[in-house]
Amino acid sequence: MRDFSTDHRWLSINTATIRKSRGVEQPLPSIIEACAQRGIRAISPWRDQVAAAGLPVISKLVNDHGLELSGYCRGGMFPAVDAVGMKAARDDNRRAVDEACELNAACLVLVVGGLPGALAGKAAHKDIALSRHQVSDGIAELLEYAKAANMPLAIEPLHPMYAADRACINTLEQALDVCDALDPSRSGALGVAVDVYHVWWDPKLEAQIQRAGKDRLMAFHVCDWMTPTTDLLEDRGMMGDGVIDIPKIRGWVEAQGFAGYSEVEIFSTGNWWQRDSAEVLDTCIARHRSAV
């Protein structure tokens, strides 16, 4: 297992982590500058942040600073109620692949979607099996496009509390079942993003990380699980402040040969997004060394 205690060369910042500074939305160019100033070598930006600044602007900034993208957030949201909705999802996902290519991302992260309409507050139906079927079909179709573009797709299983509104793939086992069905040859085009927040509780986690192997382990996301957790989405903790044994999970991932970035991804309306983003970044660097 790599020693992270003396530097932060394997730290990546998911740009949502400092999306807000003292509660105020931060433009992506200033987030990138703040990361580069600290010798952070990789980021994982969100599409809305890139769109707000303009893809060419961000592409140039990333190049000028020699930054890598540990991933691009995000594609997915495949389920829909009708053909129009399915086509909209397909077209949007293809654009996400194109953007990821332009930014030279390591992979496009997929948050696959749940029951259509649920994210907006009203699910169109209760058939989660149908959604899972649509997810599998959607990934299969996108995979062809992504392969042609040479952009790997990383399915991110989300904690079961998001099954209705964000992702009906909820365990690493489920994600790997889809990978095995759609990419049995382990071509490198399809894999998983392991986010400790979503999977730390899973009794099968170690075994499924072994099953994934190096070919399928495309991204590793860290933060911490707070007790109590006060918000389902935006109460993620800083590494070391909660109950996840992050070094243990990183050890499992690295035992399979994963040698990529450890990406900090914290959504925190009540705490970290209220602080100055400089303090948050400095804390990420310190905790990367001491708690990851």
Ligand code: ZN
């Ligand atoms: Zn994640």
